[in-house]
Amino acid sequence: MRAGTANEILSDIDAVRGRTRRALHPIWFANLVTGVFFVGATIVSAVASGPTAPIVYLAVGIPVGLGLIVAHAVRVERELGAEARALDPSLGVVAAIFGGIAVVNALTSGDLRRVAWMYPVAIGWTIMAWLYRHPPLAVIAVALAVVAAALAIAAPADAGLWGQLALGVLLVAAGLYGRWRARS
Amino acid sequence: MTHPALRLDDTVHQRVRLGILAVLAEARRADFAYLREALSLTDGNLSRHLGVLEDAGLVEIEKRFEGRRPRTWVQATKAGRAAFAEEVAALRELVARADDAARTAPPRPGRAT
Numbered sequence: 001m002r003a004g005t006a007n008e009i010l011s012d013i014d015a016v017r018g019r020t021r022r023a024l025h026p027i028w029f030a031n032l033v034t035g036v037f038f039v040g041a042t043i044v045s046a047v048a049s050g051p052t053a054p055i056v057y058l059a060v061g062i063p064v065g066l067g068l069i070v071a072h073a074v075r076v077e078r079e080l081g082a083e084a085r086a087l088d089p090s091l092g093v094v095a096a097i098f099g100g101i102a103v104v105n106a107l108t109s110g111d112l113r114r115v116a117w118m119y120p121v122a123i124g125w126t127i128m129a130w131l132y133r134h135p136p137l138a139v140i141a142v143a144l145a146v147v148a149a150a151l152a153i154a155a156p157a158d159a160g161l162w163g164q165l166a167l168g169v170l171l172v173a174a175g176l177y178g179r180w181r182a183r184s
Numbered sequence: 185m186t187h188p189a190l191r192l193d194d195t196v197h198q199r200v201r202l203g204i205l206a207v208l209a210e211a212r213r214a215d216f217a218y219l220r221e222a223l224s225l226t227d228g229n230l231s232r233h234l235g236v237l238e239d240a241g242l243v244e245i246e247k248r249f250e251g252r253r254p255r256t257w258v259q260a261t262k263a264g265r266a267a268f269a270e271e272v273a274a275l276r277e278l279v280a281r282a283d284d285a286a287r288t289a290p291p292r293p294g295r296a297t
Contacts, residue, residue: 001189001192001278002282003278003279003281003282003283006275006278006279006282007279009199009202009275010272010275010276010279012199012202012203013202013203013206013272016203016206016207016222016223017206017207017209017210019222020206020207020210020211020214020222021210023222024210024211080218081214081215081216081217081218081255082207082211082213082214082215082218083211083212083213083214084210084211084212085210085211085212086212
């Protein structure tokens with residue numbers, strides 16, 4: 001067999017796998033839900049006078065958000081006629097993002113800590129962009145890293161909240177763009 | 185060491201069958217209609233290739249009724265996933281060898297004019 005033919009077959013395999021992966025994981029919906037969640041979390045944190053409201057928001061918002069994502073994935077699988085594997089690599093990336101946030105929080109302090117968490121998230125989204133061949137996620141990652149750098153330099157009083165709001169808005173934008181792409 | 189071309193398995197290497205295994209490498213299982221659409225095949229063509237893969241023990245086919253609707257689910261077996269991974273590895277090695285050979289080959293003398 002010629003190397004050119006082998007290369008062509010590998011490209012075809014990659015294309016088929018990529019299409020299946022994207023079809024089984026409509027990542028735009030997860031982006032939209034998590035984006036709305038982060039925007040909501042920012043608003044609640046900014047408006048609330050004590051810690052109760054943000055804690056209640058997290059306690060209710062996280063299971064509701066996850067439930068929506070899972071329910072949507074199940075519906076998509078039923079309509080498609082294909083089921084995703086239980087152990088998806090994206091779960092590993094999400095776990096690594098949380099691990100990365102814990103590490104940077106332990107290694108940083110003061111103003112830097114308030115924005116450092118954005119870097120593991122940016123790296124995680126870059127990996128997701130490659131995994132799902134979904135360029136908007138790479139755009140989010142770069143934009144998030146730029147916002148984190150700007151916040152680290154400007155060091156406003158609510159740097160953490162501004163970072164959270166930026167993440168939320170970027171995710172909502174990527175979700176809406178992904179939805180438009182999926183339906184057009 | 186065996187040349188990668190000799191490690192290519194005829195059962196797996198056929199384009200349609202490779203496509204079926206590529207889909208099933210990403211999905212836990214897929215139904216007949218999904219495979220047909222994803223790979224742009226006719227019913228007969230897909231059935232024939234699924235039969236070959238099933239006979240080789242590379243996929244499992246389950247036919248059942250969901251409500252009143254008959255549905256055929258296809259799932260790669262452990263052997264099927266391993267065979268697919270081996271096929272991809274052999275193809276990658278083949279490409280890498282060709283790239284190495286091209287890099288280390290002495291430059292061709294220019295044609296005299």
